[in-house]
Amino acid sequence: MTLRESLRLFAHIQLLPVLENGEETTLIGGQAVMEGVMMRSPQSYCVAVRRPDGEIVTEEHPLQKVSERYPVFKLPVLRGLGTLGQAMWLGMRALRFSASCAMDEGTGPRKDLGSTGMAINLAGSLLFFIALYKFVPLYLATLLGRLIPALGTRLAINIVDGVIRIAIFLAFLFLISRLKDIHRVFQYHGAEHRVVFNFESGRPVTIENAQEFVTWHPRCGTSFLLVVMVISMIFYAFLPFDGFALKFVSRIALLPVITGVSYELIRYAAKKQRGLMALLTRPGLWLQRVTTQSPSNDQTEVAICALERAMELERAQGGELVIA
DSSP: OOHHHHHHHHHHHHTHHHHOBOOTTSSOEEEEETTEEEEEETTEEEEEEEOTTSOEEEEEEEOOOHHHHOGGGGSTTHHHHHHHHHHHHHHHHHHHHHHHHHTOOSSSSOOOOHHHHHHHHHHHHHHHHHIIIIIHHHHHHHHHHHHOGGGOSHHHHHHHHHHHHHHHHHHHHHHHTTSHHHHHHHHHHHHHHHHHHHHHHTSOOOHHHHTTSOSOOTTBHHHHHHHHHHHHHHHHHTOOOOSHHHHHHHHHHTHHHHHHHHHHHHHHHHHHOSSTTHHHHHHHHHHHHHHOOOOOHHHHHHHHHHHHHHHHHHHHTTOOOOOO
């Protein structure tokens, strides 16, 4: 894998939580990948990718719910960890397939990125995430607290830490969206959302019908990440630590708990769609103006292909195709 391809893959891994959409209790969800879309149904998934030569290639497999394999993940909070953990695993698998296809220039056998290459990129992405969203905001907030006495209290440092974290996240999304490759991913993200909306409407899923829908969706990972950051500020405000090291370690240790709680709030808000809980998803819907872009007909065709193949596999397994 060349340096350019490694950096391209690294950027896509960083965006996995932003692009993921769907949960166990819904019929379909999906995720944009490199030059394609992954669609999942309750018991199957399909990744459809358009190769450089224009051909659409797919990979589909049965998918067992994590809560069926491990009943403990049916419990509140824990079910969020199980579902999101499976979504990230599936997202990495889909990204690996899409990268192999999208980087194939037709000059030889399709590239196999290999487990080692993916593991190195994943480890690097995790370290980057911890440094950018845990270490840097806390360090800057602590530094400001020393320079400005009014910001030196425990509560003030935690609030400033949260504000800086959100600012870094927004700046990162804006800057990376300027890249040509990422702009195309955001177009496929929009295609995925439009096709999901088209399916949920009950109308025939076609390119023409799908293109009539908006590109922002309340179950999108973009909304989820914003909720995680807001809930993090609340959790951190109650931590009885003043030292930098303990604050930093506690932020990493509490991430699974915060993730599980945020999942429950998003899940509830998505069902209500109005009132105070709907405010939780509204900033994420606004931000999806950046993370989703209007797709071309060709990109929408790829998303429809992924959905249809996932549905075919679902029927073959006896899945019940009803709107959840």
